Amino acid sequence: MYTLYYSPRACSLATQVILRELGQNIEIIDKSKVSNFNAINPVGSIPVLVDDGEVLTEGVAILLYILHKHHSPMLPSDPQGYQRALQEMLFANATMHPAYSKLFFIANNVTDEQTKHDLLHKASLRINELWQVVESRLQSGDFLGGEQLSAADVLLTVYSHWGSFFAVDIVIGKQTCAMIQRVEARASFQQSLAAEQAQ
Numbered sequence: 001m002y003t004l005y006y007s008p009r010a011c012s013l014a015t016q017v018i019l020r021e022l023g024q025n026i027e028i029i030d031k032s033k034v035s036n037f038n039a040i041n042p043v044g045s046i047p048v049l050v051d052d053g054e055v056l057t058e059g060v061a062i063l064l065y066i067l068h069k070h071h072s073p074m075l076p077s078d079p080q081g082y083q084r085a086l087q088e089m090l091f092a093n094a095t096m097h098p099a100y101s102k103l104f105f106i107a108n109n110v111t112d113e114q115t116k117h118d119l120l121h122k123a124s125l126r127i128n129e130l131w132q133v134v135e136s137r138l139q140s141g142d143f144l145g146g147e148q149l150s151a152a153d154v155l156l157t158v159y160s161h162w163g164s165f166f167a168v169d170i171v172i173g174k175q176t177c178a179m180i181q182r183v184e185a186r187a188s189f190q191q192s193l194a195a196e197q198a199q
């Protein structure tokens with residue numbers, strides 16, 4: 001049994017979905033209900049996964065650990081497949097996620113409304129460029145992992161929802177929308193959302 005600390009609809013949702021794809025039992029704990037979360041993760045961020053008393057942090061490190069531990073085809077063992085899977089995961093976690101994080105930062109820290117509007121717009125242009133990259137990579141398959149679901153598809157699907165929190169135009173291509181719908185339709189995704197909502 002794994003314990004996952006999460007925030008609703010945050011990047012930790014991807015961790016939960018992938019644990020379910022791996023057929024694992026999970027207890028989930030809302031970070032906001034923990035009185036001193038920084039005692040668990042001094043960085044203050046989620047996801048945090050506890051496995052047999054070991055506290056694991058950093059989203060991609062957690063994903064690599066669970067995919068490796070459960071021998072998932074989402075983490076191929078051949079060097080090229082492994083590199084490709086890691087590259088896609090890091091594109092999501094270290095490039096797309098920070099681009100979206102700018103929206104949260106601007107919305108929470110800029111008080112002048114016109115400046116906020118302009119900065120949110122600028123940040124959204126970068127996000128749209130990145131979605132175009134995803135669109136071009138999806139021309140030859142249903143998922144970034146080809147015909148198989150990959151961890152990057154799940155990460156990107158979770159982030160794709162965040163644009164709706166802000167007054168910005170996020171443009172996501174046709175192939176990418178289809179990929180997102182495929183991920184959202186999976187039992188693992190539906191069960192994860194339901195588990196968050198039940199808390």
Ligand SMILES: N[C@@H](CCC(=O)N[C@@H](CS)C(=O)NCC(=O)O)C(=O)O
Pocket residue numbers: 007010011012044045046047057058059060093
């Ligand atoms: N580098 C970290 C960053 C994770 C991250 O930024 N998580 C966000 C949620 S998506 C977070 O915890 N923000 C602070 C908060 O929710 O209080 C990782 O990949 O795990």
